[in-house]
Amino acid sequence: MSDNQAGSHQGNAGGNDPEAVRIPRRTPMACQFCRGRKLKCDGRTTCANCERRNIPCIYVPVSDQPK
Ligand SMILES: [Zn+2]
Ligand SMILES: [Zn+2]
Secondary structure, three states, X not given: OOOOOOOOOOOOOOOOOHHHHXXXXXXXXXXXXXXXXXXXXXXXXXXXXXXXXXXXXXXXXXXXXXX
């Protein structure tokens, strides 16, 4: 990721971007392995990361936790 390209002085660091503040409601579901490793999970029944390693892809359903 190269966000800091030279010659780009457009003042993009301001907080004036409504889309930047928006948090997508749909949280991408990641399997346990991807979560633990902070990998990008594709959300498949057996995600690419697990498939590569030939490990069981386990999804833990997140139910609303009672406070
Ligand atoms: Zn995964
Ligand atoms: Zn997985």
